[in-house]
Amino acid sequence: MFTCSHEPACPSYEDTDREAARVIASHPEQGWSLLCNGVVLFEDTGELLPGGQSVAPHRPDVVHVAA
Secondary structure, three states: OOOOOOOOOOOOOOOOOHHHOEEEEEEOOOOOOEEOOOOEEEEEOOOOOOOOOOOOOOOOOOOOOOO
């Protein structure tokens, strides 16, 4: 499948921090990037994993701080 040659190695697509892998192909005009670990990351934070599993968008909640 995908093998990372970076030092230190990028996280696997199975790791919780998989989005920290390096971008190897960027297509901002289409709204997606391919990460070194085989994850397709969409601009809405959704993901497509190498096995075909999808991960729903998971944007963080906005926190309002009182002035």
